[in-house]
Amino acid sequence: MNFYTVLEYIGMFLVFVGALFLFLGALGIFRLPDVYNRLQAGTKATTLGAFGAIIGIGLMRPEWLPKAILIAVFILMTNPISSHALARASYRRGIKLWDRSVVDRYGPYLREKEEKEGKR
Amino acid sequence: MTAGNVSKYVYTAIILFLLWIVLTSTFFWEEILAGLVLSAMVAAMGYSLFTDKGLGNFSPKRLAYFLVYIPVFLWDVIKANLDVAYRVLSPKMPIKPGIVEIHTDLKSDIAKLGLANSITLTPGTLTLDIDDDRLFIHWIYVRTTDIKEASEEIGGKFERYMKVIFE
Numbered sequence: 001m002n003f004y005t006v007l008e009y010i011g012m013f014l015v016f017v018g019a020l021f022l023f024l025g026a027l028g029i030f031r032l033p034d035v036y037n038r039l040q041a042g043t044k045a046t047t048l049g050a051f052g053a054i055i056g057i058g059l060m061r062p063e064w065l066p067k068a069i070l071i072a073v074f075i076l077m078t079n080p081i082s083s084h085a086l087a088r089a090s091y092r093r094g095i096k097l098w099d100r101s102v103v104d105r106y107g108p109y110l111r112e113k114e115e116k117e118g119k120r
Numbered sequence: 121m122t123a124g125n126v127s128k129y130v131y132t133a134i135i136l137f138l139l140w141i142v143l144t145s146t147f148f149w150e151e152i153l154a155g156l157v158l159s160a161m162v163a164a165m166g167y168s169l170f171t172d173k174g175l176g177n178f179s180p181k182r183l184a185y186f187l188v189y190i191p192v193f194l195w196d197v198i199k200a201n202l203d204v205a206y207r208v209l210s211p212k213m214p215i216k217p218g219i220v221e222i223h224t225d226l227k228s229d230i231a232k233l234g235l236a237n238s239i240t241l242t243p244g245t246l247t248l249d250i251d252d253d254r255l256f257i258h259w260i261y262v263r264t265t266d267i268k269e270a271s272e273e274i275g276g277k278f279e280r281y282m283k284v285i286f287e
Contacts, residue, residue, distance in 0.1 A: 040245075041208060067142065083240060
């Protein structure tokens with residue numbers, strides 16, 4: 001077994017782990033109760049899932065590795081921002097939290113801010 | 121603290137040139153030369169927007185903290201995924217979601233962005249909104265609603281890294 005075969009097997013393993021986490025993320029989107037909980041599962045699972053798959057491919061084809069790492073870093077930086085935008089937009093659009101949620105500090109903050117701006 | 125224009129320009133050009141090397145992945149001298157010329161031109165157009173600190177970003181202390189931060193962060197991302205897997209797969213679904221508020225001492229925008237991104241990718245938390253020093257976090261299993269305790273539990277570890285790396 002030479003070095004490149006070993007790298008290829010590590011790459012295959014990483015792609016498998018990535019696919020597994022993507023599957024768990026999909027299951028989370030299916031099972032969890034409201035949009036915010038679903039976003040939690042969605043963001044984390046897609047980030048690590050895509051990360052595993054891309055780095056795995058990079059290890060299977062070492063000449064692609066630098067680009068693969070760059071793409072993975074961009075995903076790592078931008079994925080949380082998109083989920084933040086989705087969650088914030090959902091809340092402001094009036095989508096309710098799950099009825100068994102225990103606390104909501106964001107609603108009062110938004111009303112307070114609205115009142116302040118109304119007075120101006 | 122902002123750096124001088126020369127330092128900002130050189131820093132931007134270096135980062136762009138490194139990106140060029142990674143994207144082309146060749147070492148022919150024509151490619152390198154084209155990369156040098158192009159990064160010098162693009163840096164001239166965008167350096168004032170790209171960075172506040174310029175070459176200060178390369179200080180050894182910042183780089184060291186950054187290098188330590190990478191494995192800490194990746195380990196937390198893996199833990200977050202195992203956490204999601206556990207909550208999704210267990211039949212009873214042990215969740216107790218809610219939105220809590222935390223405070224941060226960080227001042228610069230890029231440091232707050234780093235903190236918010238780190239919080240989103242670590243176990244059970246998602247940044248919903250930022251207003252000045254207040255962050256609103258959706259927490260999948262709320263353990264405390266107290267602002268101080270929540271700040272320490274959710275963001276404390278990352279805040280210490282962000283402070284050195286970005287501020």
